Amino acid sequence: MRGLFVTFEGIDRSGKTTQARLLLDALGDAAVGVREPGGTAAGERVRALLKDPAVELSPAGEALLFAAARAELVAQVIEPALAAGRVVVSDRFLDSSLAYQGEARGLGVAEVERVNAFATGGLTPDLTLLLDLDPATAGGRGAVEDDRFEQEGRALQEQVAAAYERLVAAAPGRWRRIAADRPPEEVHADVLAAVEAARRAPAGEEA
Numbered sequence: 001m002r003g004l005f006v007t008f009e010g011i012d013r014s015g016k017t018t019q020a021r022l023l024l025d026a027l028g029d030a031a032v033g034v035r036e037p038g039g040t041a042a043g044e045r046v047r048a049l050l051k052d053p054a055v056e057l058s059p060a061g062e063a064l065l066f067a068a069a070r071a072e073l074v075a076q077v078i079e080p081a082l083a084a085g086r087v088v089v090s091d092r093f094l095d096s097s098l099a100y101q102g103e104a105r106g107l108g109v110a111e112v113e114r115v116n117a118f119a120t121g122g123l124t125p126d127l128t129l130l131l132d133l134d135p136a137t138a139g140g141r142g143a144v145e146d147d148r149f150e151q152e153g154r155a156l157q158e159q160v161a162a163a164y165e166r167l168v169a170a171a172p173g174r175w176r177r178i179a180a181d182r183p184p185e186e187v188h189a190d191v192l193a194a195v196e197a198a199r200r201a202p203a204g205e206e207a
């Protein structure tokens, strides 16, 4: 039986990485964790390039680099794991490109979707967990601003948050919104419940 593809989305510092780790710990050997961009030798190099504020990139170049890293990850890691029946947990996926490059960078969601369909063969998550956090609260979490996206500050995060709202509205069946302004263990309980429900439901019916 094919596995389950679960993705985490949200603005920067919404707690995705912590929640992905807690979910992976809870699922044990049944699960495989990946992060975007990254997760393959080529993908990690592309990640370093994308995060470096000293490297200038056009919006199109940026979108294509994310898509290239994603193509490697899908082919080398995600598809084989799903074929083996595992739960794949990804810290960001296609929706991040739709929100950041498609909307915030203004390339257009449909355009970015097309590029990514070529990169991934059209792979879509079975379940996407939106860690819902107000950009002002996320900004107050005070991590080091060490990459091109975080350095762009609140305005970018507001645009990305609005973009996620539109993506949820366009495909409500795939998304679960989870309030992220709570202690990590409380957020995790809701995450796990959503994933367990999706594992029990036949594909496409995990409402």
Ligand code: TMP
Pocket (backbone or CB within 6 Å): 012, 036, 037, 066, 092, 093, 094, 096, 097, 098, 100, 101, 149, 150
């Ligand atoms: P993160 O690993 O800390 O989430 O950093 C990745 C950054 O890259 C984050 O600011 C979101 C951004 N990003 C995009 O703009 N497009 C994408 O497709 C992905 C996966 C991430």
